[in-house]
Amino acid sequence: MVTQRNPQVNLVNLSKTDYRGDPTTLCQGCGHNSISSQIIAACYELNIPPEKLVKFSGIGCSSKAPTYFLNRSFGFNGLHGRMPSLATGAMFADTTLIGIGMSGDGDTVSIGMGQFKHVMRRNLPLVYIVANNGVYGLTKGQFSATAEEGLALKGQGQNPYMPIDIVWEAVVGRATFVARSFAGDPKQVRELLKAALSHRGIAVLDIISPCVTFNNQDDSHHSYAWGRNHEIALHELAYVPPAEEIMVEYAEGESKEVDMHDGSRIVLRKLGADYDPTDRSKILTMLEEANRKQELITGLIYINTGQKSLFNLYHLPDEPLNRLSPDRIRPPRETIAKVNAMMF
Amino acid sequence: MITDSIINDFSITVGTVNGSGSQTSNLTLQRALFKMGIPVSGKNLFPSNIQGLPTWYTIRVSKDGYLARSETTEVMVAMNAATFAEDQAAVAPGGVFFYADDIEQAITRSDIVAYPMPVEKLARESDAPPNLRGYIANMVYVGVLAHILDIHIDRIRQALDFHFNGKEKPIALNYGVVQNAMAWAAENLVKTDPFRVQAMDATDGYIMASGNTAGALGAIYGGVQFVSWYPITPATSLAESLNQYLPMLRKDPATGKNTYAVIQAEDELAAIGMAVGAGWGGLRSLTSTSGPGLSLMTEYAGMAYYAEVPLVIWDIQRMGPSTGLPTRTSQGDVNLVYYLSQGDTMHVVLLPGSANECFEFGWRAFDYAERLQTPVFVLSDLDLGMNVWMTPPFEYPNTEIDRGKVLWEEDLGKIENWGRYLDPDGDGIPYRTLPGNRHPRGAYFARGTGHDEYANYSEDPDVWERGMERLRAKFETARGMMPKPEIVTKDEADIGVIAFGSTDPAVREAQDHLADDGLPIDYMRLRALPVCDEVRDFVRSHRRVYVVEMNRDGQLHQILSLETPDRAANLKSLSKNNGLPLTADWIEGAILAEERK
Numbered sequence: 001m002v003t004q005r006n007p008q009v010n011l012v013n014l015s016k017t018d019y020r021g022d023p024t025t026l027c028q029g030c031g032h033n034s035i036s037s038q039i040i041a042a043c044y045e046l047n048i049p050p051e052k053l054v055k056f057s058g059i060g061c062s063s064k065a066p067t068y069f070l071n072r073s074f075g076f077n078g079l080h081g082r083m084p085s086l087a088t089g090a091m092f093a094d095t096t097l098i099g100i101g102m103s104g105d106g107d108t109v110s111i112g113m114g115q116f117k118h119v120m121r122r123n124l125p126l127v128y129i130v131a132n133n134g135v136y137g138l139t140k141g142q143f144s145a146t147a148e149e150g151l152a153l154k155g156q157g158q159n160p161y162m163p164i165d166i167v168w169e170a171v172v173g174r175a176t177f178v179a180r181s182f183a184g185d186p187k188q189v190r191e192l193l194k195a196a197l198s199h200r201g202i203a204v205l206d207i208i209s210p211c212v213t214f215n216n217q218d219d220s221h222h223s224y225a226w227g228r229n230h231e232i233a234l235h236e237l238a239y240v241p242p243a244e245e246i247m248v249e250y251a252e253g254e255s256k257e258v259d260m261h262d263g264s265r266i267v268l269r270k271l272g273a274d275y276d277p278t279d280r281s282k283i284l285t286m287l288e289e290a291n292r293k294q295e296l297i298t299g300l301i302y303i304n305t306g307q308k309s310l311f312n313l314y315h316l317p318d319e320p321l322n323r324l325s326p327d328r329i330r331p332p333r334e335t336i337a338k339v340n341a342m343m344f
Numbered sequence: 345m346i347t348d349s350i351i352n353d354f355s356i357t358v359g360t361v362n363g364s365g366s367q368t369s370n371l372t373l374q375r376a377l378f379k380m381g382i383p384v385s386g387k388n389l390f391p392s393n394i395q396g397l398p399t400w401y402t403i404r405v406s407k408d409g410y411l412a413r414s415e416t417t418e419v420m421v422a423m424n425a426a427t428f429a430e431d432q433a434a435v436a437p438g439g440v441f442f443y444a445d446d447i448e449q450a451i452t453r454s455d456i457v458a459y460p461m462p463v464e465k466l467a468r469e470s471d472a473p474p475n476l477r478g479y480i481a482n483m484v485y486v487g488v489l490a491h492i493l494d495i496h497i498d499r500i501r502q503a504l505d506f507h508f509n510g511k512e513k514p515i516a517l518n519y520g521v522v523q524n525a526m527a528w529a530a531e532n533l534v535k536t537d538p539f540r541v542q543a544m545d546a547t548d549g550y551i552m553a554s555g556n557t558a559g560a561l562g563a564i565y566g567g568v569q570f571v572s573w574y575p576i577t578p579a580t581s582l583a584e585s586l587n588q589y590l591p592m593l594r595k596d597p598a599t600g601k602n603t604y605a606v607i608q609a610e611d612e613l614a615a616i617g618m619a620v621g622a623g624w625g626g627l628r629s630l631t632s633t634s635g636p637g638l639s640l641m642t643e644y645a646g647m648a649y650y651a652e653v654p655l656v657i658w659d660i661q662r663m664g665p666s667t668g669l670p671t672r673t674s675q676g677d678v679n680l681v682y683y684l685s686q687g688d689t690m691h692v693v694l695l696p697g698s699a700n701e702c703f704e705f706g707w708r709a710f711d712y713a714e715r716l717q718t719p720v721f722v723l724s725d726l727d728l729g730m731n732v733w734m735t736p737p738f739e740y741p742n743t744e745i746d747r748g749k750v751l752w753e754e755d756l757g758k759i760e761n762w763g764r765y766l767d768p769d770g771d772g773i774p775y776r777t778l779p780g781n782r783h784p785r786g787a788y789f790a791r792g793t794g795h796d797e798y799a800n801y802s803e804d805p806d807v808w809e810r811g812m813e814r815l816r817a818k819f820e821t822a823r824g825m826m827p828k829p830e831i832v833t834k835d836e837a838d839i840g841v842i843a844f845g846s847t848d849p850a851v852r853e854a855q856d857h858l859a860d861d862g863l864p865i866d867y868m869r870l871r872a873l874p875v876c877d878e879v880r881d882f883v884r885s886h887r888r889v890y891v892v893e894m895n896r897d898g899q900l901h902q903i904l905s906l907e908t909p910d911r912a913a914n915l916k917s918l919s920k921n922n923g924l925p926l927t928a929d930w931i932e933g934a935i936l937a938e939e940r941k
């Protein structure tokens with residue numbers, strides 16, 4: 001007998017509404033809203049029960065976004081630049097949970113640069129999204145550290161400094177999953193999110209997410225127009241869930257597959273030149289080249305599924321630490337005499 | 345010629361060069377005296393330096409059990425040429441001056457007894473390889489002092505066995521030098537000073553531990569599950585003790601796996617961020633630091649207060665402001681921790697007064713933090729934390745672990761209307777849920793921004809005030825829950841002293857001396873903030889109350905003045921802040937000066 005599945009629900013019997021958040025209070029057209037929508041879509045399509053996921057953020061318009069998706073998930077909106085530490089501690093409580101961290105360019109590579117670098121080094125399993133708009137949205141339009149040299153903004157003059165490239169920092173910082181995307185390319189954002197959610201380690205997604213209010217002039221490198229005109233996708237990316245067949249056959253050399261720990265696969269169909277996201281050695285040259293040609297390179301830039309995650313280093317029980325009964329966290333009574341004896 | 349012996353009642357100070365390895369010798373002396381049953385304390389008065397600067401170690405032996413630092417040094421050991429003259433000048437009249445005979449400087453005092461020690465010679469003659477000779481040289485003074493002061497050689501052996509963890513080679517090497525030095529002294533020195541020790545049984549049932557070791561062990565018995573920290577003197581040894589003892593004591597009985605995780609963070613911003621995350625996640629979470637680190641932790645401490653996240657923060661105080669005197673003790677962070685962070689933030693603070701109490705508060709702090717859903721600060725200091733104290737043995741926790749008001753799936757199933765910040769019990773303490781809770785109504789969004797009773801973002805003025813009033817009510821609940829002060833009374837006292845923390849031995853000693861001199865005082869040792877009714881009663885029931893503390897501005901005095909404004913004029917601040925542990929002499933002098941005004 002074939003049971004008819006309600007087409008309005010996913011495999012865990014939830015509808016898309018179950019993944020929604022509060023109505024957004026961000027500006028209409030803000031790139032961050034479109035990222036939120038793709039998070040909802042990706043989690044729905046991946047059949048992740050919202051209770052299995054935890055959201056984190058710092059401070060900024062981007063960091064407000066977690067209120068606007070996955071209301072049934074736990075979340076913690078932390079301090080400016082310090083989402084990574086918050087997430088690190090919290091994820092130890094139950095390492096079976098999936099973490100999403102939402103941050104901004106100011107939050108990540110200005111005030112939060114230190115924590116950003118260290119969370120990558122520790123390979124915390126966390127989907128770390130930087131909604132990158134080249135400005136501080138929430139404090140009304142100052143230059144952020146990703147603003148391009150020479151960018152002119154209302155009331156701010158011209159940006160005299162060189163920009164920080166988040167992808168570059170992530171690659172150099174040894175993140176095990178590094179991608180760039182563009183909020184104006186929702187399909188790619190979604191597929192990358194799915195891949196990132198299946199990654200066991202830190203997954204940094206630098207998503208160009210235009211601030212329509214303060215930095216969306218056509219010639220600004222973080223605007224919709226710029227993105228549309230300059231985006232070069234490295235590949236067409238398709239996420240294939242565990243136990244599903246790859247439907248499309250690609251000719252030899254036309255695609256590359258990456259196997260994820262949970263049995264899913266990422267299929268990368270070649271679009272232009274050959275690109276191997278498992279080879280760290282050529283990335284910086286590629287980024288330099290793209291920079292020179294003023295291209296916005298998007299796609300899966302680097303992946304390493306072989307690195308141990310933070311939690312693999314701690315020899316923890318399978319049962320979540322936050323569910324251990326008191327007798328499992330207090331040493332037995334007879335040990336106290338031994339301890340006193342050790343004191344002399 | 346020996347006049348009347350002075351037995352078990354004097355101070356020894358050893359002056360050495362920092363980094364020369366004298367700590368082993370000093371601890372050996374201290375431990376040997378302890379094993380002879382004589383009450384003893386040791387304090388390392390060391391510079392912020394790895395090698396080269398002068399450093400002193402003071403050991404006080406006291407048949408009466410007074411363990412505070414003493415203003416006087418009766419027995420000086422001069423191993424450092426750079427401080428030879430200064431050390432000689434510091435010996436109390438009639439005292440003793442042991443000195444390394446390779447220091448070619450004059451003995452200028454005739455009112456003290458001077459003994460040379462062939463330090464270099466005996467070190468050279470030992471079996472020690474050349475690279476260890478400098479260290480081993482310090483054992484020479486152990487041997488010479490042992491002979492002159494009558495310290496039992498077996499006890500020294502016991503101390504060395506302990507120090508080197510039973511490792512034959514270093515024990516034999518060090519012990520050999522001690523024995524040779526003793527033999528040399530027996531042959532070459534004639535005792536002409538009155539100081540000696542005699543075995544007692546006054547240390548039976550005591551152990552020796554530093555406050556930081558004790559605090560770490562206490563935390564382990566408190567079920568600590570998450571530790572994030574960043575190295576800083578004098579807090580480092582607390583985290584390092586956790587690293588040392590956790591693997592021994594905290595394997596999961598069910599699986600043999602670790603029931604804890606320790607992360608050395610990249611800085612204190614991250615250390616507290618992680619600890620707040622873990623506390624929110626439902627782990628018994630701890631971070632330890634000192635002043636500069638605490639400054640960096642300020643913002644997250646306030647968030648934890650407002651978002652109501654339990655965690656334990658140990659502040660092992662050192663001298664501020666700024667980098668200050670990193671290796672000198674102080675009680676200068678009272679106001680800082682009490683109010684740490686912007687707005688109307690108020691914190692619960694535990695004030696351990698002994699190593700044993702560091703252990704007790706080590707575990708209790710988690711119960712308070714989780715019961716109250718707030719950061720709990722444990723305010724120790726360098727003297728208490730880093731020095732080794734004679735202290736009663738640690739007692740196994742006498743109450744069950746209290747995880748506070750946590751709702752899991754089945755609990756939520758029975759509750760219609762749960763809101764993270766509702767106060768259904770009227771004690772200001774809400775119910776919380778933890779990530780991983782699968783109940784569809786279990787999740788909430790924590791934030792440091794304004795929120796209503798259901799954890800929704802809100803800027804509503806009434807909601808804000810309501811939330812802050814509830815936090816105040818919760819603080820009042822805390823007032824009644826925290827450990828009560830300890831009171832030591834004297835007959836017919838009508839004045840009192842209030843103090844806390846590491847000054848306890850000095851205050852007790854001063855209290856005894858003053859009573860002997862006809863000025864009985866009652867003594868209240870605070871063990872927590874906010875203060876409870878008993879403290880107000882104490883202030884109100886005494887004609888005058890002195891608040892003794894180690895900072896410049898009388899910080900506890902300020903807090904107590906706010907708590908008892910009607911008696912503020914009768915509260916006198918006695919504060920001293922020179923980086924050295926307080927002495928009974930100073931307290932007595934300060935009180936007498938006031939009383940005789």
Ligand SMILES: Cc1ncc(C[n+]2csc(CCOP(=O)(O)OP(=O)(O)O)c2C)c(N)n1
Pocket residue numbers: 059060061062063080103104105106107108131133135136137138139144
């Ligand atoms: C410690 C601290 N300093 C400054 C601020 C003020 N502040 C709020 S958001 C923000 C910048 C946010 O920029 P970004 O992360 O790029 O987020 P966006 O609003 O652009 O999405 C700043 C400086 C703060 N909240 N905390």
Ligand code: SF4
Pocket residue numbers: 025026027029030031032061062133137138210211212213214
């Ligand atoms: S100010 Fe910019 S970043 Fe902030 S919500 Fe508006 S568009 Fe988005």
Ligand SMILES: [Mg+2]
Pocket residue numbers: 060104105106131132133134135136137144
């Ligand atoms: Mg920004």
